[in-house]
Amino acid sequence: MINFEQKYAALLAQADAKTPAAVAGMRLCFEALALAAAIDRDCADRLAAHGLSEGRFVLLFLLAEAKGGLSPHELAERAGVTRGTITGLLDGLERAALARRFSHDVDRRKLTVQLTPKGRALARKLVAEHSQWIGAVFSGFTQSERALLSRLLTKAYLQTDTGARAGKP
Amino acid sequence: MINFEQKYAALLAQADAKTPAAVAGMRLCFEALALAAAIDRDCADRLAAHGLSEGRFVLLFLLAEAKGGLSPHELAERAGVTRGTITGLLDGLERAALARRFSHDVDRRKLTVQLTPKGRALARKLVAEHSQWIGAVFSGFTQSERALLSRLLTKAYLQTDTGARAGKP
DNA sequence: GCATTATAGTATGGCGCCATACAAAATACC
DNA sequence: GGTATTTTGTATGGCGCCATACTATAATGC
Numbered sequence: 517m518i519n520f521e522q523k524y525a526a527l528l529a530q531a532d533a534k535t536p537a538a539v540a541g542m543r544l545c546f547e548a549l550a551l552a553a554a555i556d557r558d559c560a561d562r563l564a565a566h567g568l569s570e571g572r573f574v575l576l577f578l579l580a581e582a583k584g585g586l587s588p589h590e591l592a593e594r595a596g597v598t599r600g601t602i603t604g605l606l607d608g609l610e611r612a613a614l615a616r617r618f619s620h621d622v623d624r625r626k627l628t629v630q631l632t633p634k635g636r637a638l639a640r641k642l643v644a645e646h647s648q649w650i651g652a653v654f655s656g657f658t659q660s661e662r663a664l665l666s667r668l669l670t671k672a673y674l675q676t677d678t679g680a681r682a683g684k685p
Numbered sequence: 686m687i688n689f690e691q692k693y694a695a696l697l698a699q700a701d702a703k704t705p706a707a708v709a710g711m712r713l714c715f716e717a718l719a720l721a722a723a724i725d726r727d728c729a730d731r732l733a734a735h736g737l738s739e740g741r742f743v744l745l746f747l748l749a750e751a752k753g754g755l756s757p758h759e760l761a762e763r764a765g766v767t768r769g770t771i772t773g774l775l776d777g778l779e780r781a782a783l784a785r786r787f788s789h790d791v792d793r794r795k796l797t798v799q800l801t802p803k804g805r806a807l808a809r810k811l812v813a814e815h816s817q818w819i820g821a822v823f824s825g826f827t828q829s830e831r832a833l834l835s836r837l838l839t840k841a842y843l844q845t846d847t848g849a850r851a852g853k854p
Numbered sequence: 855g856c857a858t859t860a861t862a863g864t865a866t867g868g869c870g871c872c873a874t875a876c877a878a879a880a881t882a883c884c
Numbered sequence: 885g886g887t888a889t890t891t892t893g894t895a896t897g898g899c900g901c902c903a904t905a906c907t908a909t910a911a912t913g914c
Contacts, residue, residue: 517839519851521765523743530750531816538820540831545724545819547838552721554847555714561846571870574692581699588893596690601871603894608869625879625892647700650714651707653844657837662709665837668830669716670686675822677730678723682688740900758862770901772864777899794862794909 518550548672555653562649566642567612571597571605573642576631579615580639585630587620614638687719717841724822731818735811736781740766740774742811745800748784749808754799756789783807 520528524546532539556570563573574595579586588606592599606629609615614635620626631639654662673679689697693715701708725739732742743764748755757775761768775798778784783804789795800808823831842848 517835518842518848522763523747523765526747526750526763527812527816530746530812531820534813535816535820538816541820541823541826542816544823544826544831544835544838547835547842548717549721549724551838551842551845551848552718554842554845554851555718558846569869577699578692578695581695589891594691594695596692597870598872599893600873600895604870623880623892627893643696643699644703647696647704647707647711651700651704651710653841654710654713656840656844657710657713661837662713664833665841666686666713666716668826668834668837669713669720671825672822672834673687673716673720673723675825676720676723677727679687679720682723738899756862757864766900767902768863769865769903773900792862792910796863 518547520546520550524549544672548669555650559646559650562646563642566638568638568642569608571595571601572608572612572614573646575602575605575609575629576614576635576639577643579629579631580636580643585618585628587626587628591629609635687716689715689719693718713841717838724819728815728819731815732811735807737807737811738774738777740764740770741777741781741783742815744771744774744778744798745783745804745808746812748798748800749805749812754787754797756795756797760798778804 528539528542528546531542560570563570568576575591578591578594582590586594588602589599591606592602595602606615606617610617613632615629615631618628618630620628654665657665697708697711697715700711729739732739737745744760747760747763751759755763757771758768760775761771764771775784775786779786782801784798784800787797787799789797823834826834
């Protein structure tokens, strides 16, 4: 059903010859990756139409809900990304006149980042649009299908090293 | 069960207030993304232990199964990546002495890339290891769970723009 | 046969991410 | 009060990816 990228198809063919026991799991794995890649890509395409990347959208959204503004290091924490990455994303948002950095007058190391009116307007518009669309991918699912899929995804997630680590740190 | 990254949690909270109908779908979406991210990350970690990235591993693997060597543009096609990207990946593989470029003597535009003995040995080792491990993520699943998950993933995939496009181009 | 077009590989610059290292400023410690 | 440590933001350089533009070479058309 899902057309795998050639690299995955090739890896599967190879595995089929050498490790047939693993093939069923590999197929599932690639299907999950294909779904995530499709979601990411759709996401990026939609944001690109507004001149935004995913990283910048996350900042826009985080800033929109924090009324007093946020510092770069708070943004890094909430976006799950390093402070260094934030610097670059903020540069982009400032270039696009969606946000501005203000220097903090009590602690002179700190900055406060706030959206411009333009940024606020865009955030309002996009957050709703985006949530709507993300939710729509699973709109054709029944309640029990959703519960089932969630259970299976979680079960697989906990099998990964990353998932197991996150489970009990 | 799955601990969402903060950015996703924040987006969910916001949506919960404004677009409650979309929340169930969003949750599922983020769960799928979390699983894929965990798989990717595990993958990257394992390859990094051998000084490889995912992109380089794909080339290693493609070269290992094509005995006569491949040209950069064939590699690009099979890896699902542009020729420009291949140039960089090959530079890395050559630096690590895993592959070499040979000039084609009939068509002087062309190159032929081949693995070194070191590259061949590493490929042999890693392909098996990797397939094994990827398959293991779903090893705790019964046959019917696998079929069910596959069906649900495919159903969601076809709802995405990317998936729908790939379905019938 | 020579001009046009297509193909192959690369260079360049952008994005988002990371790790590392740094300067400035604030805080902690004695 | 003055040194040591921590915190903050940024710079730098690497990775993998893309799009675009360029050079060399081949193939095609007339």
